Amino acid sequence: MSPRIDTSKLAAEHRLSFNADAVAIALALALAALIRFNVIHHIGW
Amino acid sequence: MPTQTISLPSVQPAAKSPRPQHLLGLVPGVLLLFGIGVLGKGLEQFMHYLRTAHHIPTPQIEYVLWAILLGLLLSNTVGVPRVFRPGVATYELWLKLGIVLVGARFLMQDVAHLGGLSLLLVSIELVLSLSVMTLLGRVFHLPPKLTSLLSIGSSICGVTAIMAAQGAIEPDEEDTATAIAAILTLGALALFTFPAIGHALHMRQQSYGIWTGLAVDNTAEATVTGAIYGDDAGRFAVLAKTARSAFIGFVVLGYAVYWASQGKATRVERKGLFLWQKFPKFILGFLAISVLATCGFFSGAQITSLSNLSKWAFLPAFAGVGLRTQLRDLVNQGWRPIIVGVLGEIFIAIVTLGLVYAAYRHNGMW
Numbered sequence: 294m295s296p297r298i299d300t301s302k303l304a305a306e307h308r309l310s311f312n313a314d315a316v317a318i319a320l321a322l323a324l325a326a327l328i329r330f331n332v333i334h335h336i337g338w
Numbered sequence: 339m340p341t342q343t344i345s346l347p348s349v350q351p352a353a354k355s356p357r358p359q360h361l362l363g364l365v366p367g368v369l370l371l372f373g374i375g376v377l378g379k380g381l382e383q384f385m386h387y388l389r390t391a392h393h394i395p396t397p398q399i400e401y402v403l404w405a406i407l408l409g410l411l412l413s414n415t416v417g418v419p420r421v422f423r424p425g426v427a428t429y430e431l432w433l434k435l436g437i438v439l440v441g442a443r444f445l446m447q448d449v450a451h452l453g454g455l456s457l458l459l460v461s462i463e464l465v466l467s468l469s470v471m472t473l474l475g476r477v478f479h480l481p482p483k484l485t486s487l488l489s490i491g492s493s494i495c496g497v498t499a500i501m502a503a504q505g506a507i508e509p510d511e512e513d514t515a516t517a518i519a520a521i522l523t524l525g526a527l528a529l530f531t532f533p534a535i536g537h538a539l540h541m542r543q544q545s546y547g548i549w550t551g552l553a554v555d556n557t558a559e560a561t562v563t564g565a566i567y568g569d570d571a572g573r574f575a576v577l578a579k580t581a582r583s584a585f586i587g588f589v590v591l592g593y594a595v596y597w598a599s600q601g602k603a604t605r606v607e608r609k610g611l612f613l614w615q616k617f618p619k620f621i622l623g624f625l626a627i628s629v630l631a632t633c634g635f636f637s638g639a640q641i642t643s644l645s646n647l648s649k650w651a652f653l654p655a656f657a658g659v660g661l662r663t664q665l666r667d668l669v670n671q672g673w674r675p676i677i678v679g680v681l682g683e684i685f686i687a688i689v690t691l692g693l694v695y696a697a698y699r700h701n702g703m704w
Contacts, residue, residue, distance in 0.1 A: 313428075313430045313431040313434050313620075314434060314618065314619035314620045314623075315619065316431055317431055317434035317435040317437075317438050317620050317623060318438055318619070318620060318622065318623035318626070320435050321435055321438035321439050321623055321627060322623070322626070322627075324439070324644075324647060325439070325442070325627060325630065325636070325644060328636070328640050328643050328644060328647075329635060329636055329640060333643070335639070335643055336643040336644075336646045336647050336650070337646060338646040338649050338650070
């Protein structure tokens with residue numbers, strides 16, 4: 294029986310070409326530093 | 339049968355350095371994610387304006403749900419064009435960025451208290467859900483490895499856990515695809531059922547958030563299901579889900595050891611390294627930001643800015659949840675995995691609801 298769902302497509306949709314954890318941590322720390330040292334003064338919602 | 343040893347690469351293939359053209363290829367999809375997210379936020383505000391300024395009865399739908407609905411509409415009608423797909427996959431990055439930043443809203447004493455409570459509840463939930471899912475798999479005659487994947491996916495953290503288990507227990511390709519599709523389908527159902535149950539039971543933000551973090555499979559769906567109920571519920575869902583995700587390595591390792599003992603998977607030689615590789619590292623970022631906030635590194639206004647920044651990061655992640663959900667997979671995957679999944683999820687939802695009720699009923703926080 295052939296696969297009814299394309300695994301490689303599913304897997305590709307959940308894979309990034311970079312480490313999302315590392316990039317997320319680096320981005321968060323960089324943004325936190327910019328806010329802490331008042332380079333970014335305020336972020337609204 | 340002689341056992342082999344899994345060779346654990348020092349750097350995972352998915353984590354290799356991206357080339358500039360790869361990064362450029364992400365731009366259209368990222369713009370689509372943010373576009374849908376911002377449109378969802380705009381629609382919420384526009385509906386609110388129509389209700390208050392012109393007294394026009396419009397649906398009171400949160401931006402979270404608008405973003406998901408718009409994403410669902412696009413992906414299930416015209417589909418997501420190929421050029422957008424690499425960027426749409428970055429929803430995972432924005433989700434993790436939002437989770438790390440939301441750490442600023444939790445002081446370490448809250449993390450220790452609520453995280454400790456969550457870890458206790460997760461431990462109970464894991465034992466019960468893994469047992470019941472295994473039993474259901476046998477009752478419905480599912481292939482054993484598909485049962486393992488469904489158990490791992492529904493007990494810990496959905497697709498991430500299934501992908502982590504794929505290399506460890508070596509299932510058939512079809513089993514992996516079916517398990518992923520079933521978990522995504524069940525996650526989509528949770529988006530609409532959990533908030534309704536929460537409102538019917540008059541649950542408070544904290545108890546509801548902890549419940550969704552314990553019961554909903556994927557981190558993205560758990561965050562969204564919490565955020566639909568309210569921003570605070572979303573934060574608590576993230577905390578409980580993070581505690582649950584911390585178990586991923588241990589559970590996957592347990593299944594890998596079991597299948598290797600059956601001679602149906604390769605043996606894990608360096609278990610410490612295996613646990614570290616499967617551990618979701620973004621949790622460390624969440625804890626780091628929380629420690630900084632606890633130490634008074636940020637002022638009150640700066641913590642508000644970080645909190646708002648986490649909402650902006652979650653916005654494209656919510657759009658991504660809608661964009662990647664294919665409703666046709668609901669019918670394509672066969673009825674037995676979905677029945678096992680649905681029954682298992684109902685069991686997990688009831689058990690975790692009972693656990694949360696037991697934990698919160700005494701202090702009036704239910």
